[in-house]
């Protein structure tokens with residue numbers, strides 16, 4: 001799927017997400033925030049200028065969010081997004097209200113909307129994690145020119161083909177061929193079992209620019 005597909009899923013299917021910001025004392029705070037719109041330039045949500053959430057957004061200009069869709073753990077997908085936010089003001093408010101008519105129940109009049117302002121998540125990275133698939137599926141995406149540095153496990157040439165990593169892999173997502181052993185990144189939980197058990201030190205954890 002493309003970044004736009006993930007944004008679409010987040011806005012139309014998941015809609016209500018949990019966003020983490022950071023307090024002045026450096027501690028994390030979460031709150032429920034609806035993702036109200038998206039386009040090729042990012043995700044859009046709104047808040048009121050009087051909220052502590054607004055102050056935290058302005059201070060750091062960075063958020064981390066997760067939204068989930070599904071009835072129970074083994075039938076759920078989660079989308080997480082981490083990125084920079086900027087205030088876009090009131091210009092986009094009519095568009096967001098048009099696409100989210102229930103907002104009229106919370107802010108029924110023009111006067112009551114006066115504290116509202118729109119934020120855009122304009123640069124960042126994200127992850128799709130699908131527990132309903134066997135083996136699990138995960139994908140990473142970026143937007144706004146951000147680099148996605150993912151920590152992943154890789155198997156290097158020191159591999160002797162002993163298969164110990166395969167036996168410890170909960171998702172059986174390691175392919176052992178005659179000359180090479182490869183982790184199927186799309187299905188990897190990043191649990192680290194392969195790293196811990198490899199007797200040849202052939203499993204590395206390293207960042208990879210996606």
Ligand SMILES: Cc1cc2nc3c(=O)[nH]c(=O)nc-3n(C[C@H](O)[C@H](O)[C@H](O)COP(=O)(O)O)c2cc1C
Nearest residue numbers: 016031032033034035045046047048051052053054
């Ligand atoms: C399902 C749900 C969706 C919400 N969506 C938003 C939203 O889009 N924007 C907003 O400002 N508050 C929204 N809220 C309310 C915030 O979660 C709430 O105001 C939160 O306490 C803000 O943090 P603060 O009190 O530290 O400012 C929502 C609450 C719920 C339960």
